[in-house]
Amino acid sequence: MSLPTDIRKTREGSFGWMLQRLARRVEARLADRLQALDLNILQFAIMMTVLERPAQTQAAIGQGFDVPAYAISRALDGLEARGLVERRMAAASRRSFEVHVTAAGQALAPQLRAIVQEVNAGVTQSLTAAETDHLLELMARLLADTE
Protein backbone atom coordinates (compact mmCIF):
# COMPACT_ATOMS: atom_id res chain seq x y z
CA MET A 1 0.00 0.00 0.00
CA SER A 2 1.23 3.40 -0.88
CA LEU A 3 1.10 6.68 0.96
CA PRO A 4 -1.63 9.21 0.23
CA THR A 5 -1.15 10.87 -3.11
CA ASP A 6 -0.29 14.34 -1.91
CA ILE A 7 2.34 13.06 0.48
CA ARG A 8 3.78 10.78 -2.15
CA LYS A 9 3.94 13.72 -4.51
CA THR A 10 5.87 15.74 -1.99
CA ARG A 11 8.26 12.93 -1.26
CA GLU A 12 8.65 12.15 -4.93
CA GLY A 13 9.56 15.75 -5.35
CA SER A 14 12.61 15.21 -3.23
CA PHE A 15 13.90 12.12 -4.99
CA GLY A 16 16.26 13.98 -7.27
CA TRP A 17 17.23 16.17 -4.39
CA MET A 18 18.20 13.29 -2.12
CA LEU A 19 20.01 11.64 -4.98
CA GLN A 20 22.07 14.77 -5.57
CA ARG A 21 22.94 15.15 -1.93
CA LEU A 22 23.95 11.53 -1.54
CA ALA A 23 25.99 11.61 -4.72
CA ARG A 24 27.76 14.78 -3.65
CA ARG A 25 28.60 13.24 -0.33
CA VAL A 26 30.02 10.08 -1.87
CA GLU A 27 31.94 12.11 -4.41
CA ALA A 28 33.45 14.33 -1.73
CA ARG A 29 34.60 11.36 0.28
CA LEU A 30 36.02 9.63 -2.72
CA ALA A 31 37.85 12.74 -3.88
CA ASP A 32 39.22 13.15 -0.39
CA ARG A 33 40.62 9.64 -0.34
CA LEU A 34 41.99 9.92 -3.86
CA GLN A 35 43.82 13.10 -3.04
CA ALA A 36 46.32 11.06 -1.03
CA LEU A 37 47.08 9.13 -4.23
CA ASP A 38 47.13 12.29 -6.34
CA LEU A 39 44.34 11.02 -8.56
CA ASN A 40 41.20 12.83 -9.60
CA ILE A 41 37.87 11.10 -9.92
CA LEU A 42 38.05 10.68 -13.67
CA GLN A 43 41.50 9.13 -13.48
CA PHE A 44 40.22 6.83 -10.78
CA ALA A 45 37.24 5.81 -12.91
CA ILE A 46 39.53 5.09 -15.83
CA MET A 47 41.85 3.00 -13.66
CA MET A 48 38.94 0.95 -12.38
CA THR A 49 37.48 0.29 -15.79
CA VAL A 50 40.81 -0.61 -17.37
CA LEU A 51 41.72 -2.86 -14.46
CA GLU A 52 38.40 -4.61 -14.97
CA ARG A 53 38.70 -4.84 -18.72
CA PRO A 54 42.12 -4.13 -20.23
CA ALA A 55 42.89 -3.12 -23.80
CA GLN A 56 39.86 -0.88 -24.21
CA THR A 57 40.18 1.92 -26.71
CA GLN A 58 39.82 5.48 -25.48
CA ALA A 59 36.52 5.83 -27.27
CA ALA A 60 35.19 2.73 -25.50
CA ILE A 61 36.27 4.07 -22.12
CA GLY A 62 34.63 7.40 -22.81
CA GLN A 63 31.37 5.81 -23.86
CA GLY A 64 31.47 3.67 -20.72
CA PHE A 65 30.71 6.65 -18.56
CA ASP A 66 29.67 9.46 -20.81
CA VAL A 67 32.89 11.39 -20.79
CA PRO A 68 34.01 13.15 -23.97
CA ALA A 69 37.10 11.95 -25.80
CA TYR A 70 39.19 15.00 -25.00
CA ALA A 71 38.71 14.44 -21.26
CA ILE A 72 39.82 10.82 -21.54
CA SER A 73 42.79 11.97 -23.55
CA ARG A 74 43.95 14.39 -20.89
CA ALA A 75 43.27 12.09 -17.98
CA LEU A 76 45.34 9.41 -19.70
CA ASP A 77 48.19 11.87 -20.20
CA GLY A 78 48.37 12.21 -16.43
CA LEU A 79 48.07 8.50 -15.76
CA GLU A 80 50.65 7.66 -18.39
CA ALA A 81 53.07 10.30 -17.11
CA ARG A 82 52.85 8.64 -13.73
CA GLY A 83 53.46 5.26 -15.27
CA LEU A 84 50.14 3.76 -14.18
CA VAL A 85 48.83 2.97 -17.67
CA GLU A 86 50.23 2.89 -21.18
CA ARG A 87 48.79 3.40 -24.62
CA ARG A 88 49.60 0.63 -27.06
CA MET A 89 48.82 0.68 -30.73
CA ALA A 90 45.66 -1.29 -31.37
CA ALA A 91 45.98 -4.41 -33.47
CA ALA A 92 42.77 -3.68 -35.34
CA SER A 93 43.42 -0.09 -36.33
CA ARG A 94 46.43 2.15 -36.36
CA ARG A 95 44.38 5.17 -35.35
CA SER A 96 43.28 3.60 -32.05
CA PHE A 97 45.14 2.92 -28.84
CA GLU A 98 44.56 0.13 -26.39
CA VAL A 99 44.88 1.26 -22.81
CA HIS A 100 46.79 -1.14 -20.57
CA VAL A 101 47.58 -1.04 -16.87
CA THR A 102 51.30 -1.17 -16.09
CA ALA A 103 52.90 -3.10 -13.25
CA ALA A 104 52.85 0.10 -11.22
CA GLY A 105 49.16 0.45 -11.97
CA GLN A 106 48.52 -3.10 -10.88
CA ALA A 107 50.42 -2.41 -7.68
CA LEU A 108 48.05 0.46 -6.97
CA ALA A 109 44.93 -1.61 -7.63
CA PRO A 110 44.49 -3.00 -4.10
CA GLN A 111 44.49 0.52 -2.67
CA LEU A 112 41.92 1.64 -5.22
CA ARG A 113 39.65 -1.28 -4.44
CA ALA A 114 40.05 -0.67 -0.72
CA ILE A 115 38.97 2.93 -1.19
CA VAL A 116 35.87 1.82 -3.08
CA GLN A 117 34.97 -0.61 -0.33
CA GLU A 118 35.50 1.90 2.42
CA VAL A 119 33.61 4.76 0.81
CA ASN A 120 30.65 2.56 -0.08
CA ALA A 121 30.61 0.85 3.29
CA GLY A 122 30.85 4.20 5.04
CA VAL A 123 27.86 5.62 3.23
CA THR A 124 25.66 2.54 3.58
CA GLN A 125 26.68 1.64 7.11
CA SER A 126 23.33 2.51 8.61
CA LEU A 127 21.49 -0.05 6.45
CA THR A 128 21.39 -3.78 6.97
CA ALA A 129 22.96 -5.98 4.33
CA ALA A 130 19.53 -6.91 3.03
CA GLU A 131 18.47 -3.29 2.83
CA THR A 132 21.64 -2.38 0.99
CA ASP A 133 21.04 -5.21 -1.44
CA HIS A 134 17.54 -3.98 -2.07
CA LEU A 135 18.71 -0.42 -2.56
CA LEU A 136 21.31 -1.58 -5.05
CA GLU A 137 18.75 -3.63 -6.90
CA LEU A 138 16.32 -0.73 -7.19
CA MET A 139 19.06 1.59 -8.38
CA ALA A 140 20.29 -0.96 -10.89
CA ARG A 141 16.79 -1.24 -12.30
CA LEU A 142 16.46 2.52 -12.60
CA LEU A 143 19.74 2.67 -14.47
CA ALA A 144 18.87 -0.23 -16.73
CA ASP A 145 15.30 0.76 -17.50
CA THR A 146 15.66 4.46 -18.06
CA GLU A 147 17.32 4.76 -21.40
Place this chain on the structure above:
Amino acid sequence: MSLPTDIRKTREGSFGWMLQRLARRVEARLADRLQALDLNILQFAIMMTVLERPAQTQAAIGQGFDVPAYAISRALDGLEARGLVERRMAAASRRSFEVHVTAAGQALAPQLRAIVQEVNAGVTQSLTAAETDHLLELMARLLADTE
Protein backbone atom coordinates in the same frame (compact mmCIF):
# COMPACT_ATOMS: atom_id res chain seq x y z
CA MET B 1 19.44 -13.56 3.93
CA SER B 2 22.19 -11.80 2.12
CA LEU B 3 24.17 -12.72 -0.96
CA PRO B 4 27.56 -14.44 -0.64
CA THR B 5 30.21 -12.12 0.65
CA ASP B 6 32.28 -11.81 -2.48
CA ILE B 7 29.29 -11.02 -4.63
CA ARG B 8 27.98 -8.50 -2.12
CA LYS B 9 31.42 -6.92 -2.06
CA THR B 10 31.42 -6.54 -5.79
CA ARG B 11 27.96 -5.09 -5.86
CA GLU B 12 28.72 -2.83 -2.94
CA GLY B 13 31.61 -1.64 -4.97
CA SER B 14 29.27 -0.25 -7.51
CA PHE B 15 26.98 1.60 -5.13
CA GLY B 16 28.78 4.90 -5.45
CA TRP B 17 29.09 4.33 -9.15
CA MET B 18 25.38 3.77 -9.69
CA LEU B 19 24.60 6.72 -7.49
CA GLN B 20 26.80 8.97 -9.58
CA ARG B 21 25.33 7.79 -12.83
CA LEU B 22 21.76 8.24 -11.63
CA ALA B 23 22.52 11.64 -10.20
CA ARG B 24 24.16 12.77 -13.42
CA ARG B 25 21.19 11.62 -15.39
CA VAL B 26 18.72 13.47 -13.20
CA GLU B 27 20.87 16.55 -13.20
CA ALA B 28 21.14 16.53 -16.99
CA ARG B 29 17.40 16.25 -17.40
CA LEU B 30 16.74 18.96 -14.87
CA ALA B 31 19.27 21.31 -16.44
CA ASP B 32 17.71 20.63 -19.80
CA ARG B 33 14.25 21.57 -18.58
CA LEU B 34 15.53 24.63 -16.72
CA GLN B 35 17.28 25.93 -19.81
CA ALA B 36 13.90 26.85 -21.24
CA LEU B 37 13.36 29.06 -18.20
CA ASP B 38 16.91 30.42 -18.35
CA LEU B 39 17.67 29.18 -14.84
CA ASN B 40 20.68 27.19 -13.71
CA ILE B 41 20.43 24.44 -11.14
CA LEU B 42 21.59 26.56 -8.23
CA GLN B 43 19.09 29.28 -9.04
CA PHE B 44 16.42 26.63 -9.26
CA ALA B 45 17.42 25.17 -5.89
CA ILE B 46 17.29 28.62 -4.33
CA MET B 47 13.86 29.30 -5.82
CA MET B 48 12.53 26.03 -4.45
CA THR B 49 13.87 26.57 -0.96
CA VAL B 50 12.70 30.16 -0.73
CA LEU B 51 9.27 29.25 -2.06
CA GLU B 52 9.08 26.61 0.63
CA ARG B 53 10.37 28.84 3.39
CA PRO B 54 10.50 32.58 2.67
CA ALA B 55 12.60 35.16 4.46
CA GLN B 56 15.65 32.96 4.82
CA THR B 57 18.97 34.74 5.06
CA GLN B 58 21.59 34.00 2.45
CA ALA B 59 23.71 32.16 4.99
CA ALA B 60 20.76 29.92 5.85
CA ILE B 61 20.13 29.13 2.22
CA GLY B 62 23.78 28.32 1.66
CA GLN B 63 23.91 25.99 4.65
CA GLY B 64 20.77 24.30 3.42
CA PHE B 65 22.63 22.70 0.57
CA ASP B 66 26.31 23.19 1.19
CA VAL B 67 26.87 26.02 -1.21
CA PRO B 68 29.33 28.78 -0.28
CA ALA B 69 28.07 32.27 0.42
CA TYR B 70 29.63 33.83 -2.67
CA ALA B 71 27.76 31.41 -4.93
CA ILE B 72 24.45 32.25 -3.27
CA SER B 73 25.29 35.89 -3.64
CA ARG B 74 25.84 35.62 -7.38
CA ALA B 75 22.91 33.36 -8.03
CA LEU B 76 20.68 35.85 -6.22
CA ASP B 77 22.07 38.68 -8.34
CA GLY B 78 20.72 36.88 -11.36
CA LEU B 79 17.38 36.02 -9.80
CA GLU B 80 16.94 39.53 -8.51
CA ALA B 81 17.85 41.07 -11.87
CA ARG B 82 15.11 38.99 -13.40
CA GLY B 83 12.67 40.12 -10.73
CA LEU B 84 12.03 36.64 -9.32
CA VAL B 85 13.26 37.34 -5.80
CA GLU B 86 14.20 40.37 -3.77
CA ARG B 87 16.54 40.99 -0.87
CA ARG B 88 14.94 42.81 2.04
CA MET B 89 16.77 44.09 5.07
CA ALA B 90 16.40 41.60 7.89
CA ALA B 91 14.50 42.74 10.94
CA ALA B 92 16.93 41.04 13.28
CA SER B 93 20.19 42.33 11.88
CA ARG B 94 21.11 45.07 9.51
CA ARG B 95 23.94 43.02 8.02
CA SER B 96 21.60 40.25 6.82
CA PHE B 97 19.10 40.11 4.03
CA GLU B 98 15.89 38.16 3.94
CA VAL B 99 15.24 36.60 0.57
CA HIS B 100 11.64 36.87 -0.63
CA VAL B 101 9.92 35.61 -3.73
CA THR B 102 8.28 38.31 -5.80
CA ALA B 103 4.93 38.04 -7.56
CA ALA B 104 6.80 37.13 -10.73
CA GLY B 105 8.61 34.42 -8.81
CA GLN B 106 5.34 33.08 -7.45
CA ALA B 107 3.98 33.04 -10.97
CA LEU B 108 6.86 30.84 -12.00
CA ALA B 109 6.41 28.42 -9.10
CA PRO B 110 3.89 26.09 -10.77
CA GLN B 111 6.25 25.54 -13.67
CA LEU B 112 9.12 24.78 -11.31
CA ARG B 113 7.05 22.28 -9.37
CA ALA B 114 5.88 20.67 -12.59
CA ILE B 115 9.47 20.22 -13.69
CA VAL B 116 10.34 18.55 -10.40
CA GLN B 117 7.41 16.19 -10.74
CA GLU B 118 8.20 15.32 -14.31
CA VAL B 119 11.89 14.75 -13.84
CA ASN B 120 11.38 12.59 -10.78
CA ALA B 121 8.53 10.65 -12.32
CA GLY B 122 10.55 10.13 -15.47
CA VAL B 123 13.49 8.64 -13.62
CA THR B 124 11.44 6.43 -11.31
CA GLN B 125 8.86 5.36 -13.89
CA SER B 126 10.07 1.77 -13.99
CA LEU B 127 9.40 1.23 -10.29
CA THR B 128 6.04 0.65 -8.63
CA ALA B 129 4.80 3.27 -6.18
CA ALA B 130 5.67 0.98 -3.28
CA GLU B 131 9.17 0.42 -4.61
CA THR B 132 9.69 4.13 -5.10
CA ASP B 133 8.53 4.75 -1.55
CA HIS B 134 10.98 2.19 -0.26
CA LEU B 135 13.80 3.64 -2.29
CA LEU B 136 13.03 7.10 -0.96
CA GLU B 137 12.92 5.79 2.58
CA LEU B 138 16.28 4.07 2.29
CA MET B 139 17.85 7.14 0.75
CA ALA B 140 16.36 9.35 3.43
CA ARG B 141 17.87 7.14 6.09
CA LEU B 142 21.27 7.24 4.47
CA LEU B 143 21.13 11.01 4.36
CA ALA B 144 19.94 11.29 7.93
CA ASP B 145 22.26 8.72 9.48
CA THR B 146 25.51 9.51 7.76
CA GLU B 147 26.74 12.67 9.38
Place this chain on the structure above:
DNA sequence: TATTGTTATACTCTATAACTATA
Protein backbone atom coordinates in the same frame (compact mmCIF):
# COMPACT_ATOMS: atom_id res chain seq x y z
C1' DT C 1 36.75 40.04 17.46
C1' DA C 2 33.30 37.43 14.84
C1' DT C 3 29.69 37.48 11.38
C1' DT C 4 27.07 38.64 6.88
C1' DG C 5 27.50 39.52 2.55
C1' DT C 6 30.18 41.21 -1.59
C1' DT C 7 33.79 41.27 -4.76
C1' DA C 8 38.33 40.34 -7.03
C1' DT C 9 41.16 36.91 -8.45
C1' DA C 10 42.81 32.71 -9.80
C1' DC C 11 42.06 28.07 -10.76
C1' DT C 12 39.80 24.10 -12.48
C1' DC C 13 36.34 21.88 -15.46
C1' DT C 14 33.84 21.64 -19.35
C1' DA C 15 32.56 22.56 -24.12
C1' DT C 16 33.57 23.69 -29.11
C1' DA C 17 35.79 23.15 -32.72
C1' DA C 18 39.93 22.83 -35.47
C1' DC C 19 43.58 19.66 -36.50
C1' DT C 20 46.33 15.18 -37.77
C1' DA C 21 46.31 10.61 -39.07
C1' DT C 22 44.17 6.98 -40.36
C1' DA C 23 40.10 4.14 -42.48
Place this chain on the structure above:
DNA sequence: TATAGTTATAGAGTATAACAATA
Protein backbone atom coordinates in the same frame (compact mmCIF):
# COMPACT_ATOMS: atom_id res chain seq x y z
C1' DT D 1 33.69 11.02 -46.12
C1' DA D 2 33.89 9.21 -41.46
C1' DT D 3 36.50 7.87 -37.37
C1' DA D 4 40.17 8.01 -33.30
C1' DG D 5 42.57 10.81 -30.95
C1' DT D 6 44.81 15.36 -29.84
C1' DT D 7 45.06 20.11 -28.94
C1' DA D 8 43.79 25.17 -28.63
C1' DT D 9 40.68 28.17 -26.97
C1' DA D 10 36.92 30.01 -24.64
C1' DG D 11 33.53 29.75 -21.23
C1' DA D 12 31.39 28.22 -17.01
C1' DG D 13 31.90 26.89 -12.58
C1' DT D 14 34.50 26.77 -8.14
C1' DA D 15 37.69 28.16 -4.58
C1' DT D 16 40.53 31.78 -1.79
C1' DA D 17 40.92 35.42 0.29
C1' DA D 18 40.44 40.37 0.85
C1' DC D 19 37.02 43.80 1.84
C1' DA D 20 33.08 46.74 3.99
C1' DA D 21 29.56 46.93 7.18
C1' DT D 22 27.60 45.38 11.30
C1' DA D 23 27.30 42.84 15.68
